[in-house]
Amino acid sequence: MKNPNKLNVVLIEDDLLIGDSIVELLTLNNYNVCWLKDGQEAINYLKKNIPDIIISDLMMPLMDGEELFLEIQKNKKFNSIPFIMITANADTETKFRQLENGVHDFIIKPFKVKELILKIKNLLILKNSIEKKFTPDPFSKVTIKLSNKDFIESVNEILLKNMKSKVNVVELASELHISKSTLDKKIRKRTNKNITQYIREFKLDYTIKLINAGEKNIQFLVDEAGFNSFSYFSTSFKKYMGLSPREYINNVQK
Known part of the structure; x- marks a missing residue:
């Protein structure tokens, strides 16, 4: 029986x-x-269960680890679940392809037990810190009624709540109890940006915070911030920051 703690x-x-060795080691380390x-x-199991982390061998019969990862990533509920790939194939091309797919980390066979445990621990700490950082405190000022809050703060709260989806400006205006034109005028007056630019840059600022917190998976950033495509995100990011996402990540995490 699972321990809920x-x-x-x-x-x-x-x-x-x-497999038997890894299970024993992870169990001994309180997982x-x-x-x-x-x-x-795994696909059948994951349809009904969402774990805290997934560890998969790369080379397997029926469906290999790469196919498995790509399949589960079709479901957005797994976008924030860390995925570690185990492989005996350490060639550069294989590693780069998995990282481009969005895999978060590798374990190369044969591996040290401590390496696996530390990688699991670090990814889970990162996941938890990101979730805490962007989850509003129910006792903070964001719970004050809309009419009493600063307008920009109100806009930001709604954008954060709907971060992973494409923001509908009409629905945003409706939630603020103003017209679309009034929304645009208020945004322009306070920020010198039109509403589309403001939303795009708000999402980009969110991805920058994730990178600064340690995230380096670009596809994860695209999905978390609700960008329509990888290419649009990369183009927008470079225009905003003067660096591509990969260049920015490399500079931050040197």
Whole structure:
């Protein structure tokens, strides 16, 4: 039976000896572990369960780790779930392809137990810190009635609440109890930006905060900030910051 006070790890590994060892080690380090033997079994399990982290072997029968990752990423509820890939294939091309797909980290076989435990711990700490950073405090001033709040603060709260989706300006104006034209005028007056530019730059500022907090997966940034495409995000980011997302990440995390 799962302990509700422990974090939940899903392990997908077809090698029985390696899988058994990892389960034992993770259990000893105070994690609940669900061990699945192939990608298809994992897909069926993940349709009904959302773990705190997923660890998967790359080379498996039926569905390999790369296919599994790409499949679960189609569901946005998994965008913020850290994914570690285990592989004996350490060539650069394989690693780059997985990172481009959005995999968060690698474990190269054979690996040290401490390396695996620390990578799991660090990714979960990062995930938790990001969630806390961007979850409004229910006792803070954001809970004050709309009419008593600064207008920009009110706009920002709504944008943050709907960060992952494309913001409908008409719906935004409606939630603020003003017309679309009034919304645009108020934004222009306070920021010298039109509403479209303001929303885009608000989302970009959000991704910059995520990068500064340690995030380096660009596809994760695209999804978390609700951009329509990878290319639009990259173009907008470079125009706003003067650096591409990858260049900015490399500069921050040197």
